[in-house]
Amino acid sequence: MSMARKGGLGKGLDALIPGGTSSPAEGTSTFDVSIEKIVPNPLQPRSTMQPEALEELAASIREHGVLQPLLVTYDAANDTYILVAGERRLRASRLAGLESVPVLVRQATEQQRLELALIENVQRADLTALETAEAYRQLADDFHLSHEDIAARVGKNRVTVTNTLRLLKLPIELRQALADGRITEGHARALLGLPSDKAQTAALETILRHDLNVRQTEDLVRKLLGERIKKAGPRDPDPEITAIEQRLQEALGTRVAIRHGRKGGSVVIHYYSDEELDTLITTLTRS
Structure with a gap:
C-alpha cells in the first residue's frame, strides 16, 4: 500500500526522500520487518503521546492490522531499520502484541528524517504547540534553515512558523501551563505581548485565578500595557x-x-x- 498523504503540506513525504534502489532493501513495495529490528528515530520531534490515543490505535491494529506502512531507512552497519515516520503506529503495534509490521524502505539524510517526522506529525495534528516549536527550532539551529525555509517544508506560512517559535521565549511557568493544558496557545500568544517574564508570570496567575478566556486575556494584556480598551459606543474603530x-x-x-x-x-x-x-x-x- 502506498503512503497516504494530505495535500498542501510542504513537499510531502515522498518528495523529500528519493525513491532509488541503491540497496536490495530499498524500493516502492512494502514488506514485514520484526519490530525488534526497528530503531526509533533519534530526531523524533514528539516528546509525549497520550496513552488513551495509543490504546485506541492499538485496538484498531488488533482488529484490522497496520493499514499504513512505516517509513524507514536501512542501517546496513547494524542490520537495523531507522524509523523515519510512523512513531505512533510502532508504539501501538507493540501494545497490540505484534511481532512484525509493514515497512517501506527509502534513503534519507538526518535532515530529511527530522523533516519527515515533523511533517507526518503535523499532518496528523499530533504535536503540541511546544513540540512543534521545538522541532522548528531544531530545523533552524541544526540545519541553518530560515523561517521561510521551514514554512516551505512543512506547508505553513512564514508568519505561523515565526509565531510558533515565539512560544519558546515564554518563561518556564507559562510553557508548563501550556503543556499541561491549563492555558491554550491563544492565551500564550497574548502573553507574549508583555515586556518581561515577571509581567507574563503575574498575568498567568490572574488568568488561572479568574479562568479568563483568550479574549479576556488579550484585554488584560492591553490594560497592563497601558492601552485603553475600546468599549462599544459611538466611537467605534474605523x-x-x-x-x-x-x-x-x-x-x-x-x-x-x-x-x-x-x-x-x-x-x-x-x-x-x-x-x-x-x-x-x-x-x-x-x-
Missing part, C-alpha cells in the same frame, strides 16, 4: 483601518497599530526580540 491593521499583522507576523488622524498618523510595529527585528527589516526592505 473598519477600514482595522482591516489594514489585520493585513499588516498577517504579513509581518506581529502586532501592528495604526494611529490615524485628520492630518496624518503613525504605524506602530511591535517586535519582541532582536531576531524578530532583523526579520522585520528584511521583510520591509525586500525589493
Whole structure:
C-alpha cells in the first residue's frame, strides 16, 4: 500500500526522500520487518503521546492490522531499520502484541528524517504547540534553515512558523501551563505581548485565578500595557483601518497599530526580540 498523504503540506513525504534502489532493501513495495529490528528515530520531534490515543490505535491494529506502512531507512552497519515516520503506529503495534509490521524502505539524510517526522506529525495534528516549536527550532539551529525555509517544508506560512517559535521565549511557568493544558496557545500568544517574564508570570496567575478566556486575556494584556480598551459606543474603530491593521499583522507576523488622524498618523510595529527585528527589516526592505 502506498503512503497516504494530505495535500498542501510542504513537499510531502515522498518528495523529500528519493525513491532509488541503491540497496536490495530499498524500493516502492512494502514488506514485514520484526519490530525488534526497528530503531526509533533519534530526531523524533514528539516528546509525549497520550496513552488513551495509543490504546485506541492499538485496538484498531488488533482488529484490522497496520493499514499504513512505516517509513524507514536501512542501517546496513547494524542490520537495523531507522524509523523515519510512523512513531505512533510502532508504539501501538507493540501494545497490540505484534511481532512484525509493514515497512517501506527509502534513503534519507538526518535532515530529511527530522523533516519527515515533523511533517507526518503535523499532518496528523499530533504535536503540541511546544513540540512543534521545538522541532522548528531544531530545523533552524541544526540545519541553518530560515523561517521561510521551514514554512516551505512543512506547508505553513512564514508568519505561523515565526509565531510558533515565539512560544519558546515564554518563561518556564507559562510553557508548563501550556503543556499541561491549563492555558491554550491563544492565551500564550497574548502573553507574549508583555515586556518581561515577571509581567507574563503575574498575568498567568490572574488568568488561572479568574479562568479568563483568550479574549479576556488579550484585554488584560492591553490594560497592563497601558492601552485603553475600546468599549462599544459611538466611537467605534474605523473598519477600514482595522482591516489594514489585520493585513499588516498577517504579513509581518506581529502586532501592528495604526494611529490615524485628520492630518496624518503613525504605524506602530511591535517586535519582541532582536531576531524578530532583523526579520522585520528584511521583510520591509525586500525589493
